[in-house]
Amino acid sequence: MSGLLDIHTLFALVTAVAVIASILSVALPLLEKNELSGRMKQVAIEREKIRARERAKLAQNIGGKSERISLRQEPKALVMQIVDRFNMRDAFADKATRNRLKQAGFRSEAHLMTFTFARIAGPIAGLLLALFYLFFLAKLDQPPFMKIFMAFCFAYACYYAPILYLKNLSDKRKQSINRAWPDALDLFLICVESGMTAELGFQKVASEIGSSSVELAEELTLLTAELSYLQERKIAYENLSDRTGLEGVRGVMTSLIQAERYGTPLGDAIRVMADENRTARMSAAEKKAAALPPKLTVPMILFFLPAIFVVVLGPAALSFFAK
Known part of the structure; x- marks a missing residue:
């Protein structure tokens, strides 16, 4: 028991824990897998399911039975x-x-x-x-x-x-999608103003935004598939709002629905929504920054101040007790 309470043993244990934590902090980011390819493969499967389901509905509506779903039942x-x-x-x-x-x-x-x-x-x-x-x-x-x-x-x-x-x-x-959503709107605005349609624009944004947010790239790819195969484009926009659950995405999708319904310019609506989402992201960052000092009060009292006292008063205390 006295060996465990020895100052040298405790120092060695603390040093070993610090070394292991340092190695893990450096090694864990290097061991992370790139999930983009796997996610895109799942999206491709989901896209084929959407296509097969809509083709089956179309065949039932026209009364034909020759159209069969191409996906095998697992x-x-x-x-x-x-x-x-x-x-x-x-x-x-x-x-x-x-x-x-x-x-x-x-x-x-x-x-x-x-x-x-x-x-x-x-x-x-x-x-x-x-x-x-x-x-x-x-x-x-x-x-x-x-x-x-x-x-x-x-x-x-x-x-x-x-x-x-x-x-x-x-x-x-949601955090990953919300962080990359204003950038995606800026890219989509560039695509729309260059003459692309909404489907091509979202497809281009999905291919470019994957490095920032794999989740947003996945959702935009599904949106592109639904815009291509669903009978009503409104359903595709509403499905994206339900899948993300974010008010910023819901507002953009509502603006797109209204723009297509009333024939308003799509670029103007996207520009306004991109500015609003960027302002909301900046406000959220400022709110977190303002809440940081109260959160740091307790860690500073428990960890930082004792270390400062030891560094400042330690030599004086050692010289005093040595005399």
Whole structure:
């Protein structure tokens, strides 16, 4: 015990932790994978699904049956089979849940089934594991009622764990899209003023904005696909608003819908919305900067000031006690 409290041992441990943290801070950015190619591949699959679905609807509307969907039906996964077997498909499959999944980047039916299965099976598995641990493994001096209560609390946490995970992914995705959205509007304005159509403009912006935000490039590519295949362009713009969940994107899409409905110049509407989004981004940055000093007060008192006192008063204290 005295060896662990030795000043040299503590200094060595702190130095080792600092070295490991420094190595990880340098190595982790180098180990990050480029997700652009994988995301674009998923977008291409989603684009083919949109094309096949719209072709099937068109064939049904005209009364023909010769048009077939070109996509092969994949076999159902185990999770989807369990969900269908116990009729759990409509348990959490409302519109709000689907929009929440889309905002987190999950669009397929398999993602919805996995989320439903996790919210139903997760609490049951968590309750059983907690009961087994509390009654057979953990040696707690607690009455059985208290152990059961703790197990139900853990099951309740397992019930909300998928929601928290989904919210975390959605917030990160919104932050990435919101950061690159004003730049994307500037690029789209240049494309529109050069004579491009909306589809070509969004396609060009998606190819250029991928280095800044992979999520925004993915959404704009899906928007281009929906503008090409959907019967009403308004639906494509509204779908982008629902997938992102951002007021800035929703305002731009509303302006595009009104511009196409009333025949107003598209470049003027985009220029105004680009200025508004850039002003909103600057206001958000200023708000974070203004909130920084109060947040730094406690870390400065706990960490910075003691270190300054040690550096300034340390030599004087050592010379005083040496005498």
